[in-house]
Amino acid sequence: MLDETATATLGPDEVRALVREEVRTALERDRAARRATFIASKGTLDWAYPPLILATTAAASGMETAVFFTFYGLNIIHRDFERKLKIDPVGNPAMPMPVHVPDLLTAMPGMVPMATAMMKRRFAGHNVATIGELLDAARDTGVRLIACQMTMEVFGYDEHEFVEGVEFGGAAAFLSQARRGHVTLFV
């Protein structure tokens, strides 16, 4: 601890060094700084990335990490994620298109597979990891993948339909993990 008589004789650099050291030891003692919990609620290819990127990086940074997949987010851990995760250009004015496509045309049949293929090509062209690679990395780094039991029931999913290593749980399981960590994000 810093006591006044000691700090009175210290220069500003020494005080800064002391404060840095105090912060470092406080962080070390704080176990919550080493826990990260994410909710993945969206089931499109683009939105599958953020929770998986953050979770794998958290785990690679030494954090105990869990991702709860709920509602459409279940798509990400479905065995058939390759086919289920798509891009829909409807109502997405931010989506980069090679040519301008009027809003009404984005709803035409064939636009979803086209946009999905285009996005996959774009990702591959920049050597971005695939969702499959990120799921492998998640398992490899010990990220817990937890499927929301309630939405599974509602959507009619069976436990066997999910990728290897998925656990099952509900809101209380998420909160129990989330309250013990500083990092909690809803995606």
Place this chain on the structure above:
Amino acid sequence: MTDHTIPAADSVLDARGQLCPMPVLNAAKAMRDKPPGHVLKLLATDRGSLVDVPAWAADTGNELLEQHEEDGVYVYLLRKGEADA
């Protein structure tokens, strides 16, 4: 060995062409089974790695000994810490 000497790398990880989060994930993987003191040379072209690699090193107790750019490639020398995750 003095603190000012940059030690030779014990292993090299080529993460050129990879984008976030792969350079960091692969660096973590490359360090995982190594003993403390192991020096990893990481090569990356991802501009984000300029911020991400130092942040990751600081969070995991790996020491960033040296970082520089060489013909458009970012080179990092990382020494595995004692209390690595």
